[in-house]
Amino acid sequence: xxxxxxxxxxxxxxxxxxxxxxxxxxxxxxxxxxxxxxxxxxxxxxxxxxxxxxxxxxxxxxxxxxxxxxxxxxxxxxxxxxxxxxxxxxxxx
Amino acid sequence: xxxxxxxxxxxxxxxxxxxxxxxxxxxxxxxxxxxxxxxxxxxxxxxxxxxxxxxxxxxxxxxxxxxxxxxxxxxxxxxxxxxxxxxxxxxxxxxxxxxxxxxxxxxxxxxxxxxxxxxxxxxxxxxxxxxxxxxxxxxxxxxxxxxxxxxxxxxxxxxxxxxxxxxxxxxxxxxxxxxxxxxxxxxxxxxxxxxxxxxxxxxxxxxxxxxxxxxxxxxxxxxxxxxxxxx
Amino acid sequence: xxxxxxxxxxxxxxxxxxxxxxxxxxxxxxxxxxxxxxxxxxxxxxxxxxxxxxxxxxxxxxxxxxxxxxxxxxxxxxxxxxxxxxxxxxxxxxxxxxxxxxxxxxxxxxxxxxxxxxxxxxx
Numbered sequence: 001x002x003x004x005x006x007x008x009x010x011x012x013x014x015x016x017x018x019x020x021x022x023x024x025x026x027x028x029x030x031x032x033x034x035x036x037x038x039x040x041x042x043x044x045x046x047x048x049x050x051x052x053x054x055x056x057x058x059x060x061x062x063x064x065x066x067x068x069x070x071x072x073x074x075x076x077x078x079x080x081x082x083x084x085x086x087x088x089x090x091x092x093x
Numbered sequence: 094x095x096x097x098x099x100x101x102x103x104x105x106x107x108x109x110x111x112x113x114x115x116x117x118x119x120x121x122x123x124x125x126x127x128x129x130x131x132x133x134x135x136x137x138x139x140x141x142x143x144x145x146x147x148x149x150x151x152x153x154x155x156x157x158x159x160x161x162x163x164x165x166x167x168x169x170x171x172x173x174x175x176x177x178x179x180x181x182x183x184x185x186x187x188x189x190x191x192x193x194x195x196x197x198x199x200x201x202x203x204x205x206x207x208x209x210x211x212x213x214x215x216x217x218x219x220x221x222x223x224x225x226x227x228x229x230x231x232x233x234x235x236x237x238x239x240x241x242x243x244x245x246x247x248x249x250x251x252x253x254x255x256x257x258x259x260x261x262x263x264x265x266x267x268x269x270x271x272x273x274x275x276x277x278x279x280x281x282x283x284x285x286x287x288x289x290x291x292x293x294x295x296x297x298x299x300x301x302x303x304x305x306x307x308x309x310x311x312x313x314x315x316x317x318x319x320x321x322x323x324x
Numbered sequence: 325x326x327x328x329x330x331x332x333x334x335x336x337x338x339x340x341x342x343x344x345x346x347x348x349x350x351x352x353x354x355x356x357x358x359x360x361x362x363x364x365x366x367x368x369x370x371x372x373x374x375x376x377x378x379x380x381x382x383x384x385x386x387x388x389x390x391x392x393x394x395x396x397x398x399x400x401x402x403x404x405x406x407x408x409x410x411x412x413x414x415x416x417x418x419x420x421x422x423x424x425x426x427x428x429x430x431x432x433x434x435x436x437x438x439x440x441x442x443x444x445x446x447x
Contacts, residue, residue, distance in 0.1 A: 004332060011339040018343055018366050022350040027358050034362055041369055048336075049386045049401045050376050051222035052146045055214070056413050057372075059230035064312065065365065065420055067237060071319050072358060072424040076431040080356040099352045103345045110341045114374070119333035120382030129402045137389055137397070145387040145400075149407040161411050168418030175425045222388065226414050289391055308414070315421050322428065 007047055014040040025080045027073050035066040141285045142294040147219045151297045151304075155279035159264060162307055166257070169311045169318075176322050192242045200242040207235035215305030219294045225301040229308025236313045240320055248317050253310045260307035267296050267303075336377045343370030355438045357427045361420060368416045372409045379405035 014037055021033040038061030045054040136148040150158055192200075215228025239246050271280035279296075286293035343366060350363025379402030385393065387403040427437070434442045 007332060008335055011335055015339055015342055015346075018346045018369075021362060021366065022346055022354070022359070027356065027362075030359070030362060034366060037366065037369065041373060044336075044373065045376055048376050048380045049384055050379075050406045050409075051386050051388075052144070052224065052227070053372070053376060053406050053409050053413070055223055055227040056230070056410055059227055059234060060413055060417050061369070063234045063237070064230065064316070064417060067316070068319060068417075068421055068424055069358070069362070071322070072428055075322055075428050076358065076437055080354070080359060096353050099349060103349055107341050107345045110344070111338060114337045114341070114378075115333065117378065119336060119377060120380055120384075122381065128404060129400075130397070132403060133387065133397050133400060137394070143389045145389070145403040146406050146410065149403055150410060154407060157411065161415060164415055165418050168422050171422050172425045175422070175429055222386070224410075226410060288389065288394070312417075315418075319421070319425065 003047075007044070010040050010044050010047070014044065027078055027080060028070070031066060031069040031073065034069075035062050038062045038065070137288075139285070140281070140294055140297070141288045142219045142297060143289055144219050144221065144224075147224050147297060147301065148294070150224065151219075151300050152279065152281065152294075155268070155300070158304065159268070159279075162261070162264070162304060165308065165311050166261070169314050172315055173318050176318060191244065196242055200238050204235050204239055207238065208232055211235065211305070211309065215301055216298070217291070218301040218305075219297050220289060220291070225304030226308055228305040230312060232305075232309040233312035233316060237316050240316065248313060250314070250317075253314050256306050257310040257314075260303040260310070263303040264300060264307070267300060271296070337374070340370050340374040340377060343367075343373065346370075355440055357430065357437045357439060358424075360439075361423050361427065364423075365416065365420055368412070372412060375405045375409050375412075379403075 017033045017037040017040065021030045021037065024030040024033065038057060041061065042054045042057040045051075045057055132149055132153060133145055135153070136142050136145045140148055140152060142148040142152075211228040211231035213228075214223035214231060215225045218224030218228070236248060240248070267282075268279040271282050272278045274280075274282055279300075281295035281297075283295040283299075285295045292298070347363045347365070347367030347370060350366065351360050352363075354360055354363065381399065381401045384399050384401040385396060387400045387406070430442065431437055436442065
């Protein structure tokens, strides 16, 4: 019973972070949300008896993909809307 | 208007996908059961490998893994080609905040244990969950920690290329030895030991160690190339 | 127990399909190139969850013959989708890295990330 409640909670959190990642205008927050999605996904893989896949997802999805996205954001713009670009230039430099 | 069209078509697609997969059923034996039993019994009886996923990835489907490693190599090469600049100054990276002393000492303390954990994961890939891909990725995250902390930490590209090429040559030459002595590519040529011992499974351990080195070198190269990308 | 299993059935397949649809929605309607790549990577996650869920067996164990586990062959979950997903995750990372490097290159050339301002990529 507690197993089913845990699984349902994890799935709900996963969907919520996916929706947040698509909805958020600030790309940095969106990328962090997709990293959290990968973390919950790796726990779901562990519950579904796939420890190899859980290890891979935890290492690649959480760490490396997030870092690659963050570096891409650092080299381009941080906000989805173009007119926020000047604001970013002044706040981060 | 465009969003409405997209939402309607995605709704139709989602309805049919849900319908199909609820028909398949969750948690029951279904159409792949015969292949599954074949792989499980072969891995237990003839190869003596505990982790069946490793046996499939390296032995039964070893040629696919060779292709996968090649794709990763091509991705790393393409990344270097796309982001190529003539005056590529290596060394000091511009960062917003320099890392504090606590972070520096902690990174220096953690780095050897992260690399050791990665090596453990890929050496014991045929006994426990893990393997070359996971271990290589863990080692790459260790290098990522050092690259993020120290702004003038640099990885020698030549050394990465040597590791990667040697690992690739080892993989292919083990496959060729199997081809010339047993008649098929990546056939097992070494004696399989007993189950749940470190020296079991024949060539699987050696191939996974090669894959681990190759993946670690490729991912470190990708991270290093992208991280030094600043105009 | 049968009823709860049915709930899990609908929940896991439903959330996997929902993840795929969310990712596809983001990739189709968003204007920012980084958001499109992010949507494609969420789509990837949904496909991986779907494939692992197909191989699951009720009350099964992981496909590892650990000591004391050697005769439980008929309750092990299916190892083939796991091997497939293991490959797919690593390839997906390579694809994401190449796509993001192309995005950086496009930004340097056009000085914008919105695909409706980059004329050659207009929808």
